[in-house]
Amino acid sequence: TTLIILSGYDEFTYAQQAMRYEVTEYVLKPVSVEDLCKLLERLGKRLDEEIKRTQDQDRLRQAYQQVLPLIREKFLVSLLTSVHPTSDAALVAKAQEYGFDLDKDEFMVAIIETDHMQDDVLQSLAMFEVVEDVLKKEDGNRVFMFENQIVIIFSAQSHAEPHYDSVFRKQTYRKAEQLQAYLQKYNFPVVLGFGNLVHSPSAITQSYHQALTALNYSSSYPEQSLLFISDLEKIPFEQQQARMQELKADVLVAVKMGSEEQVQEAVNQLLGEQLASLELHRMQALVLELSYSLEDLAHSYGHTTFTLAEEEGRNLFSELSSLTTLGKARRWFTRLCLTLRQAIAGQRENSHIQFIGQAKALIAKHFTEPGFGLEQISEMIGVSPSYFSSTFKREVGSSFVQYLTTMRMDRARELLVKTEGKTYEIAQSVGFTEPNYFSFCFKRHVGVSPSQYRQANR
Template sequence: MYKLILADDEADVREGLMELIDWESIGYKVVDTAENGREAAELIDKHMPDVVVTDIQMPFMDGLQLTEWIRQVHPTMKVIILTGYEQFDYAKQAIRLDVTEYVLKPFSSEELAGILRKVKEEIDEELEMRKNIQTLTEYYHRNLPVLQRLFLSSLVSRPLSQHEITDKCRSYALQLEGEMYVISIIRLDPAFRLERAATMYEQPALGLALPHDTDDQQLELFAVLNIVDEIIREHPCDQAFIYHDDVVLLSVYDDPNPDRVIEVTLNLLEEMRFSFERYLKLRTTIGVGTACASLSNCYYSYREAVHALDYRLLLGGNKIIYIGDVEAPVEKVFEFDELKEQELIRCLKVGSDEELGLLLEQLFRNLMDCRKSLQDFQLRLLVMLTVVIKAANDIHIDFERLFGEGGGFISQIFRFTQADEARVWFIDVCLKLKRMISSQRQTSYNLLVDQAKAYIMDHYSDPDISINKVCACLHISSGYFSNIFKRETKLTFVNYLQNVRMEAAKNLLASTDKKSFEIAELVGFSDPNYFSFCFRKKYGLSPKEYRNGSKIV
């Protein structure tokens, strides 16, 4: 059943249509009726109908003006115009406003019912299209594993920001939260096949079957991936996928100790290597990168795993090669590139406290992993602090409020003797700056709304005052302003303006002898009849009745 609003200034037309048409039988429910365009607009905002049937000639706002407003505010709503005019100009305007149907008076109830059935069919078709969108959504969910593999591939192919990683994990339903991460690459040894059974070898426990004479590398990779998936089933956060003709394993651990994490990883990989050889008759070499503290660093762990595989030429295949065993530990470099700088600024300005806290903990964990001297630690902390200072300076934050009297924030860094002490101080500064930015933003919102209210108080007598005029004065967009104004005042701009005008009219009626039409003009109504209509609607009395009542009081 579709909702419909009927707007016509003639009561007998409204009542006649209500009685003569069996609305339910043609799929409609008339939720309300209006006697003028302004009232219709208010009812449309209230009921959000699917269809509006409106006459052209109505007081306060005619049918074409109402249609134009509908197209601006509710562009998908269907509009049927009723008119006794055949002039070309009316028809031309109706076409320009994308009127759904244009009905000439006099018309029969059967004729209008036929048009309404046609409009219902159009809405039905549109709903069917929306169902198709739902089908696409279902298709998206069916293809979620493919999207997950693409994201995991991007995780090892290029550095990603933590914000992007968090968004993609949420979108693709991946649970990858952990303390440490390790990337391993499983590569088939070239030109080596152990003898298989006459037709195929099966391992019931793993549900595998590989033809004995296959040379199809993709099939072999798929079989290897199946075994990996079976083994990591007890580790729900781990992910395995095929990338560049290798099987890549992302291992996720809650243990923050990198040495223990690597030990567990190597034992798990040895189980896998043994299973490949036993059940698939395939030999593999597995390269393992170092453990890293964040998903954004998995790219570097992957590169180390690739480099470890290069040692297959010297060490031979069918073994696990951990980069830490074949190369002297490379002094870790504190990664605070442009990507992480942008991430820190984003968290300070628009991120949540949790996001900011996680990012800072990750940065300090990476900083501590570098095992630098105290002086190097202080210098790198200063680099991070410079980003914070720049973010504060860009929006004119008072440094004394942020760092305390004297603002000796640089000397403060060099007074720390323990890294944990510096970490607590830096995180506290960042959280304080974030709150100051949020407070300043809220203050700017309040100032903006106060300026708009002041403008309304100064100009409500102007019948042409509009949200666009206010926004032009404040130098902001109407869409941005509308959201802020409604959130702060709990009223739309139009409703707030109407309340101001009605309050002003009440005061004038009670304190002056001016006539109703004069007061209407003074409070911004060009049409005194519409002023009386709005006044009665708000207070339940006509302006004259209100004045008489206030004088009695």
């Protein structure tokens, strides 16, 4: 809309108000015919330029919409083939620009391969439409053509739910079976290859190449039309390293703090069947690495695994060379872990015995002091009050306060019977600064007041 104001007012406030209303021209009267014609000519040129610019934008927008499917497909292909990894954030932003969502953490690639002639365009198009029709109800799947094959990127968002990997795999497998059934219904002879589950957009290329590898097994398994790389090949040893580190940590914790059963279970998890295909030299290298970790733990407790083994009449160096199977390695390492666990447990038990003996001696020495309490004895031993309290109660069976109070009350009963001291004097002699509080504690502990106890026991 173009607005022109013809006004007889030449005040600036009127012109300023007109600017706020986005008036194109503010013309003061009187206006000559010549000035009016020039004004209209000027406005006409301006309108022509705006129309031309708008039409150009519409043309560019239409052109972009026409090539957008090709741009999207090129982007999807780049997810499969990119040599130089792009950040996940950049991939998510680019996908959003192209109209689909990659802000997820569950991805699996499937490739559909057929044995019909590659130049049969109509056959390929028909297959593609069947696949699209089966998957169209689920927004998390992208279907496109690449290298004369139909590629599907399955995706989902776990929302940090535990065990969602298993759920996503099951959903994808069911969808694969449904796809297979539809394609067989329309007499399309196909094989579907599936890569492993990955957890980021930048890792989609890994799943794609694994799906290609799965298709390579089709000649070895001609009766199967669904080929999952997870069924055909174990995860490469290099990809197990993170999980191995977690399992190794579990073993060390079990050796330090766990039972024999927990140690055995942790070792079984660490050296389980997932390593069954491990080459001999890799397995021996792994056992050697685990032995070094166990040696570090032993050293922190003042032991060495070699010395502990020698005490049992064993030579670890000669035994290492005999570990030719996973079962031997598992049994050997379990025995070594249990030997170290026993040494640590015995050392801990002796440490606790010394700890409690020291605590009881200090209580016997200082219980008559009014300021003596948990903080003081913890400082004397050199541990935190919380650790002292929990350890003392676990080993003695009563809390430190209960133990201290019992010792004070026993001494008070003895003094009440054998001396003539006043109640307040006896209270002070067993560590109480307030006689009334002493009487309260005595009656709660013994059942009668100090004076009643003295009278009843004379």
